Amino acid sequence: MDSESxxxxxxxxxxxGVGKSSVAAEASLMLAEDDIRHALIEGDNLDQAYPQPWREGVDLAEQNLAAMWRNYRIAGYSRLIFTNTVSVLQMPSLTDALGTDVRSFGVLLTASDDTAAGRLAKREIGTALAEHVERSRAAAARLDTDSTVYRVSTDGRSVRDIAQEVLEAAGWR
Incomplete structure (x- = not known):
C-alpha cells in the first residue's frame, strides 16, 4: 500500500474536441516514464446509460468514482488523473467521492471553435457531427464561467507540451 494517506x-x-483524453493519456505516459504511481479514469464512462441517471437525480458517476477509487486506494494508488467535460464544475462533489484528505487541482483545456470543430470532424464518423460541434460550443460557454481553475489553451500546441504544462502546474513534475 502507498504510504501516503x-x-x-x-x-x-x-x-x-479540446483534447482531454489525449492530454490525460500523454500525462499518464509521462508519469509512467518517471515511474510515478498513478491512475487515470475517464469520467465520461462512469454514468453512460439511458435514460441518463443524472436526469433522474441519481449521482451514478460519483458513486462509481467512489467505488473505483476505493479499489485503487486498496491497491496502493494515491494520485489520480480524472477527465470529464464538466469535471471542473463538479469538483466539490467529485472530490467528496474520493474520500477525505483530497488535494485537487482543476484544469480547463480550451480551444477555439474552429480548432474544436476540426478535431471533432476527424473523429466523428456518424451523422451527428453538427450536433457534437454545437454541444461543444455550448459546453465551452458554460465552462468559461469557472474562474477558479488553471486554463490551458490547446490551439496549435503538441499534446506532450500541454501535458507537461498540466503536470508542472499541478506540481506533479
Missing part, C-alpha cells in the same frame, strides 16, 4: 487528483475538463 491523502489523494492527489488532477481534474481535466473542457469542451468536446
Amino acid at each position: 491523502h489523494t492527489d487528483v488532477i481534474f481535466i475538463g473542457g469542451r468536446s
Whole structure:
C-alpha cells in the first residue's frame, strides 16, 4: 500500500474536441516514464446509460468514482488523473467521492471553435457531427464561467507540451 494517506487528483475538463483524453493519456505516459504511481479514469464512462441517471437525480458517476477509487486506494494508488467535460464544475462533489484528505487541482483545456470543430470532424464518423460541434460550443460557454481553475489553451500546441504544462502546474513534475 502507498504510504501516503491523502489523494492527489488532477481534474481535466473542457469542451468536446479540446483534447482531454489525449492530454490525460500523454500525462499518464509521462508519469509512467518517471515511474510515478498513478491512475487515470475517464469520467465520461462512469454514468453512460439511458435514460441518463443524472436526469433522474441519481449521482451514478460519483458513486462509481467512489467505488473505483476505493479499489485503487486498496491497491496502493494515491494520485489520480480524472477527465470529464464538466469535471471542473463538479469538483466539490467529485472530490467528496474520493474520500477525505483530497488535494485537487482543476484544469480547463480550451480551444477555439474552429480548432474544436476540426478535431471533432476527424473523429466523428456518424451523422451527428453538427450536433457534437454545437454541444461543444455550448459546453465551452458554460465552462468559461469557472474562474477558479488553471486554463490551458490547446490551439496549435503538441499534446506532450500541454501535458507537461498540466503536470508542472499541478506540481506533479
